[in-house]
Amino acid sequence: MTALLTVENVTRRFGGVHALRDVALDVCEGETHAVIGPNGAGKSTLFKLIGGQLAATAGTIGYDGARVDRLPPHQRARRGIAIAFQDAPVFRGMTVAENAMVGAHAVTRAGPLAAILRSPRHRREELEIRAAAAEALKRVGLAGWADRPAEDLPLGQQRALQLARALCGRPRLLLLDEPASGLRGPERSALAELIEDLRGSGLSILLVEHDVGFVARLADRVTVLDLGRVIAHGTFARIRVDPAVIAAYLGGAE
Amino acid sequence: MKWIILVAAGVVPVLLTPGQLTVYVLLGLAAMAVVGLSLLMGYAGQVSLGQASFTAIGAYTAGLLAVHGIPPLLGLLAAPLGAALAAVVVGVPILRLRGHQLAFATLALQLILLSVLGGADWAGGAIGLQGLPYLSIFGFELNEDLEYAYLVLAGVVLTTLITALLVRSRVGRGLRALATAPVAAAASGVPVGAYRLLVFAVSAAFAGFAGGVYAFYVGYLAPGSFPVLLSIEYVVMAVVGGLGSISGALFGAALITLVVQLLTTLATRPGMPSYAPSVLSYAVYAVLLIVIVLFVPRGIVPTLRRRSP
Numbered sequence: 001m002t003a004l005l006t007v008e009n010v011t012r013r014f015g016g017v018h019a020l021r022d023v024a025l026d027v028c029e030g031e032t033h034a035v036i037g038p039n040g041a042g043k044s045t046l047f048k049l050i051g052g053q054l055a056a057t058a059g060t061i062g063y064d065g066a067r068v069d070r071l072p073p074h075q076r077a078r079r080g081i082a083i084a085f086q087d088a089p090v091f092r093g094m095t096v097a098e099n100a101m102v103g104a105h106a107v108t109r110a111g112p113l114a115a116i117l118r119s120p121r122h123r124r125e126e127l128e129i130r131a132a133a134a135e136a137l138k139r140v141g142l143a144g145w146a147d148r149p150a151e152d153l154p155l156g157q158q159r160a161l162q163l164a165r166a167l168c169g170r171p172r173l174l175l176l177d178e179p180a181s182g183l184r185g186p187e188r189s190a191l192a193e194l195i196e197d198l199r200g201s202g203l204s205i206l207l208v209e210h211d212v213g214f215v216a217r218l219a220d221r222v223t224v225l226d227l228g229r230v231i232a233h234g235t236f237a238r239i240r241v242d243p244a245v246i247a248a249y250l251g252g253a254e
Numbered sequence: 255m256k257w258i259i260l261v262a263a264g265v266v267p268v269l270l271t272p273g274q275l276t277v278y279v280l281l282g283l284a285a286m287a288v289v290g291l292s293l294l295m296g297y298a299g300q301v302s303l304g305q306a307s308f309t310a311i312g313a314y315t316a317g318l319l320a321v322h323g324i325p326p327l328l329g330l331l332a333a334p335l336g337a338a339l340a341a342v343v344v345g346v347p348i349l350r351l352r353g354h355q356l357a358f359a360t361l362a363l364q365l366i367l368l369s370v371l372g373g374a375d376w377a378g379g380a381i382g383l384q385g386l387p388y389l390s391i392f393g394f395e396l397n398e399d400l401e402y403a404y405l406v407l408a409g410v411v412l413t414t415l416i417t418a419l420l421v422r423s424r425v426g427r428g429l430r431a432l433a434t435a436p437v438a439a440a441a442s443g444v445p446v447g448a449y450r451l452l453v454f455a456v457s458a459a460f461a462g463f464a465g466g467v468y469a470f471y472v473g474y475l476a477p478g479s480f481p482v483l484l485s486i487e488y489v490v491m492a493v494v495g496g497l498g499s500i501s502g503a504l505f506g507a508a509l510i511t512l513v514v515q516l517l518t519t520l521a522t523r524p525g526m527p528s529y530a531p532s533v534l535s536y537a538v539y540a541v542l543l544i545v546i547v548l549f550v551p552r553g554i555v556p557t558l559r560r561r562s563p
Contacts, residue, residue: 051441077443088438091431093498101424102431106443108424112452115423116416125424162438169443 001028003062004204005050005081005173010059012045018228019045023059025223025233027173032195032205034219034236036212038248041225043208047177050206051083052076063173077106082171084162086178090150097146099161100133103168129168136164140194156187163194174198176207180214192217216240224248256501260411267403275399277515279471282406283309283464285507286413288491289500290460293417295489296498297426298453299433301353304360305461305488307367308337310480312462313469314371317383320469326389330466337462338455345454349447364482371477382476389470402471409467410504413460417500420456429453430498461488483536487514490539494546496553505555513538 003026012020020042027033035043048054050061052073061069068076077083082103091099108129114122137143140160145153153161159179166174176195180188188211195218199205209215215222216236223233226248232239239245267278291305315336319329348359372380388397389405396402420426428444440446469475487510495506514535521530550557 053437053441072445073437073440074443074445077441083438083441085438085441088441089435091438092434094427094430098427098430102427102439102444103442105424105428110424112420112423112425112456115425116419118419122423129424165438165442 001031003027004029004064005206006060006062007046007050008060008062010046010049010061011057012042012049012054013057020049020056020225020228023225023228023230025230027204027206029204030199030202031220032199032207032218034207034209034215034222035225036209036215036222037225040227041248042228043225044177045228046225047083047175047206047208051081051175074105077169080106080170080172081175082106082166082169082173083175084159084166084177084179086159086181088162090153090158090161092149092151094150095147096142096150096153096161097130097133097137099150100136100142100164100168101129103136103165104129104132106169106171132168132170133164136167139167139197140164141190156183159183160191167198171203173204173206176205176209178209179207180209180211188214263407263410264404267400267407270403272399275403277511279399279402279406281508281511282403282410283468284488284491284511285410285504286406286464287461288488288495288503288507289410289413289417290457291488292492292495292497292500292503293421293460294453294457295492296496296502297421297433298429298450300349300450300454301357301489302360302454302457303357303482303485303489304362304364305457306480306482306484307360307364308341308458308461309465309468309484310364310367310371310477311340311458312337312465313475313480314377314383314465315462316466316469317386317475318377320386321383326387326470327391330389330463330470333466333469334459334463337465338459341455341458342451345451349450349454361482361485364480364485368477368480368482378476380477382474382479383469384474386469386473386475388473389467396470402467406467409463413463414500414504416456421500425449425452483532486539487535490543493553494542496556499553499555499559502553502555506553509554510539510542513542 005027007023007025010020010023023046035046037043049056052071056069060067063079063081091102108125110122110125137146140163142157142160142164150161179191183191192214219236221234222236222239224231224239224245231244231248232242267275270278287305287309291302294300294302312333316329316333319332320326344363351359371377388395396405428449431439432444432446432449436446491506491510492503494509496502517534517538518531521534
């Protein structure tokens with residue numbers, strides 16, 4: 001399988017502290033790859049480096065055959081990297097459907113002039129965007145909420161809305177930041193089913209997750225971080241018996 | 255509802271006295287600038303205390319071109335372009351700022367602009383530009399208040415329409431998204447920096463167009479025509495009417511213009527001290543702003559709309 005995302009020797013320092021040191025991993029086409037590790041392992045730093053919210057101190061990030069580590073976030077989105085954040089607020093003052101529609105920005109182009117003149121492109125894209133949002137909301141189980149203000153959604157549904165927004169950009173690589181945290185049993189298994197379904201449709205997924213059971217069920221491969229370094233990678237069956245991983249979890253915060 | 259208002263706004267000018275027509279024109283000019291400010295503050299979440307700088311830039315663009323013999327119509331078209339261009343130039347550095355820092359930066363820009371205009375010989379210094387020609391459109395000279403009233407009405411309709419079309423589009427959704435969650439907006443493909451600049455320029459262009467019309471309507475320009483108080487007035491209009499609502503911007507502009515007019519009439523009565531008009535208008539802005547922020551924080555129009563769907 002060919003690698004869609006390649007992280008090579010990535011280091012990120014905050015002052016004198018290494019949040020990440022020489023981290024490497026890759027996500028293949030159609031693969032679900034999980035990054036796990038105790039608190040402070042550098043998972044969310046890695047996530048932000050790939051999304052473009054943070055810049056790497058050293059190292060490269062390649063995506064689809066080209067370097068993306070210098071690109072601003074919106075250009076990474078245009079290339080097909082979508083993010084469902086853990087804690088990002090929804091877009092307030094907009095409906096649930098409009099929130100999802102924002103995600104389509106990555107795959108549409110109509111500019112301000114097209115909007116003001118209501119050009120054919122604007123009309124065509126609006127129809128596409130509307131259809132994509134309806135489809136994405138249906139997929140994450142929010143179809144019935146479409147016209148409600150997004151800030152009225154309960155937390156679990158706001159998480160689902162993040163996912164719908166990300167899907168609206170028709171990504172090839174989906175970054176999921178602890179999607180299961182704070183979700184209860186049924187919500188959690190619904191989410192797991194959705195992620196399996198997304199993988200089935202050929203999407204590559206990078207999952208940063210705390211919940212080991214969730215990872216065991218979904219991930220093709222797992223990369224384990226501890227104190228900013230990769231301490232193990234491989235299938236879940238392999239890393240769960242890796243002495244370094246066991247030591248990190250037993251000696252760490254958990 | 256909007257058609258009733260439009261028809262009323264179209265019929266009213268013929269019924270007004272000359273003095274009232276002046277108020278009508280000034281109201282319309284304020285409305286254009288406030289629609290722009292409401293787009294900037296209400297939809298894109300950027301506060302500006304310097305919106306009148308762009309009115310001034312538009313006015314001086316039109317005025318200077320006219321003084322140098324360029325046909326007024328071209329000057330009028332150049333007014334919004336000049337203001338938008340200025341917004342792009344200053345916007346690149348200052349739009350890195352957020353919230354009250356951006357507000358103060360825009361305020362500072364206006365103070366700098368006023369002091370530059372006041373000291374610049376090419377702009378007539380503190381005396382300004384005098385004896386500007388009337389606007390003429392294809393040989394038809396606009397030399398009556400009534401004609402300016404309709405020109406202004408057309409301008410208000412145009413800016414309102416542009417804003418409405420822009421807000422209900424892909425770009426508009428991007429703007430609204432970046433106002434509340436810029437990180438998630440950028441991750442969705444919204445070019446946050448470019449959009450902030452765009453909305454700043456569009457909002458400046460509206461104010462600039464108002465300035466251009468003002469230049470030909472009044473016939474003279476001075477730095478004193480565009481005080482910081484005018485920028486504050488625009489903000490009060492936008493907030494009172496309701497940010498992020500086009501009808502709110504129009505309503506706010508109308509309400510404040512009429513209230514201020516009423517107070518000016520009151521304050522210039524015989525026996526009132528000479529400083530009464532400015533003291534009263536400052537007081538009114540302050541009181542209105544406090545009352546609205548405390549009791550109707552969403553602004554009048556959005557609040558009414560929510561109560562009676």
